[in-house]
Amino acid sequence: NSATTSSYNKGRGPRVKLRTTWSLRPCVSTCRWTHTKEKGKPLMLNPRTNKGMAFSLQERQILGIHGLLPPKVETQDLQAMRFQNNLKKMTDPLEKYIYLMGIQERNERLFYRVLMEDIEELMPIVYTPTVGLACTQYGHIFRRPKGLFISILDKGHIRSILDNWPETNVSAVVVTDGERILGLGDLGVYGMGIPVGKLCLYTACAGIRPEKCLPVVIDVGTDNETLLKDPLYMGLYQKRDRSQAYDDLIDEFMEAVVEKYGQDTLIQFEDFGNHNAFRFLRKYREKYCTFNDDIQGTASVALAGLLAAQRAVGKPITEHRVLFLGAGEAALGIANLIVMAMMEKGMTQAEARKKIWMFDKYGLLVNGRREEMDSNQEAFVHDSPGNVQSFLDAVNIIKPTAIIGVSGAGRLFTHDVLKAMGTLNERPIIFALSNPTNKAECTAEEAYTLTNGKCLFASGSPFGPVTMGDGRVFTPGQGNNAYIxxxxxxxxxxxxxxxxxxxxxxxxxxxxxxxxxxxxxxxxxxxxxxxxxxxxxxxxxxxxxxxxxxxxxxxxYPEPMDKKGFVRATVWNTNYDSFLPDTYDWPGVSYSPKSN
Structure with missing residues (x-):
């Protein structure tokens, strides 16, 4: 049959012409075209290249996967509908999380397609609050490792570990040491769920290519006794190392990242303990391209909410008094950015700081308080305004226009506190920003109901619309760092x-x-x-x-003149890449999808 020419179409896409010199079964290994390094089963097992049943007939034949899939060729639309239907049947958030992560492990573009099409419903699954539950259960629901795990035992060898990561062109790294995961505390190596979730949102929310993102957990042990007694825990069974070796490990990590990927590689710090978060930000911000989302990202989204609220209240930010419940990294980050915003409007730094008060587990931050205070808090320590024994006392004496909860201590915006805010202000600003949901300072329903619908409310975790007795419906804002x-x-x-x-x-x-x-x-x-x-x-x-x-x-450089076009042109989409070239030729077979 050396002179045979055949056509194969049968309604399955562009007609394929095969001109054979010996056989219609050429060896794929002789292919001269190398769009992908992988062929056959490995290509289907790689989530970056797998398209499932969306591989066309021609792709299946050329890539050596013909017969490894059912004969039907599906569209991505149909694949997405299948997964969306399955998700709708599930009621348990953790079950949904496991299912979604399974899609990501098999077919990356389909995962992001499903996530982006229902981001409002699924963000609370892949990120807070469900990701917190997933982190606590990490060793129990483990399926396949994601990201890089670097332990204190790897000191001196971090660069070689980075070399094991298959992607060579990383632009963004999210790293945690697991000490302060959301409001859940020290979860050690189980904290990997946080950088994985954050980088999912890099792609879903901003279109940053997933292969350019690297999640990392630094394991230096954990002080969580429950984990240390759990046979399924996957990290080091030791108390958290707080010696100089810890600092040396972080130094080596930072140096290894920029040495491998370049000095403009973005390194986002996530869920480090308060003390380490602030000092690492001070230590590295002028040496590396880095930021701390718990300090700076939270600050930015909270300030955005205040800037939006001032439109409704009708008074500039310089006229607000803000009382924080909590005085950790989130509170201090928000407070410092509010000060910057006030200074931009003409206030001095000292005047702006006087507008901000903080209340932590020991009480109001005031001069002469016996409990030790962090040096980062000193800027917001004031003279005592009176006899303040509780947060309610602080509200009644300071008379804030806004209260911001970032304590992670649960329902401390009590009914009396919310009623007092409603009495003191025509439009009280109430931000219950602690995560996950059970750590929120109050619910949206409590805030709207107890202020008679007057408040401007935002939360860290999602709450549904609230219908008042008079029929008014309020849609609460979610002050989610994913906006920033x-x-x-x-x-x-x-x-x-x-x-x-x-x-x-x-x-x-x-x-x-x-x-x-x-x-x-x-x-x-x-x-x-x-x-x-x-x-x-x-x-x-x-x-x-x-x-x-x-x-x-x-x-x-050169600086793009059309910056809008420049940004939009880089945004990654979820459409499947074609594995077929414009023309294709190997010994014995010529293929052109454009031919009839």
């Missing part, structure tokens, strides 16, 4: 920023607040709908790229 860090990361990566200034997060807050419409504000929202977060993040990135180039903070 993906857009900031996209702008930083694209513009080659070397050091991330706090002013970047101030500009991010303003860019987010500007995108809230008057109609959304009337509905009770302080943030745009999460369903629109991809567009929100892209627009924020455009604003930030313009800002960093204008301020001389960008190092990627």
């Amino acid at each position: 860090f993906p857009g900031v990361a996209l702008a930083v990566i694209l513009s080659g920023v070397r050091h991330i200034s706090d002013t970047v997060f101030l500009e991010a807050a303003k860019a987010l607040a500007e995108q809230l419409t008057d109609k959304e504000l009337e509905e009770g929202r302080l943030y745009p709908p999460l369903s629109n977060i991809r567009e929100v993040s892209v627009q924020m990135a455009v604003k930030l790229v313009e800002y960093v180039y204008a301020k001389g903070m960008a190092f990627r």
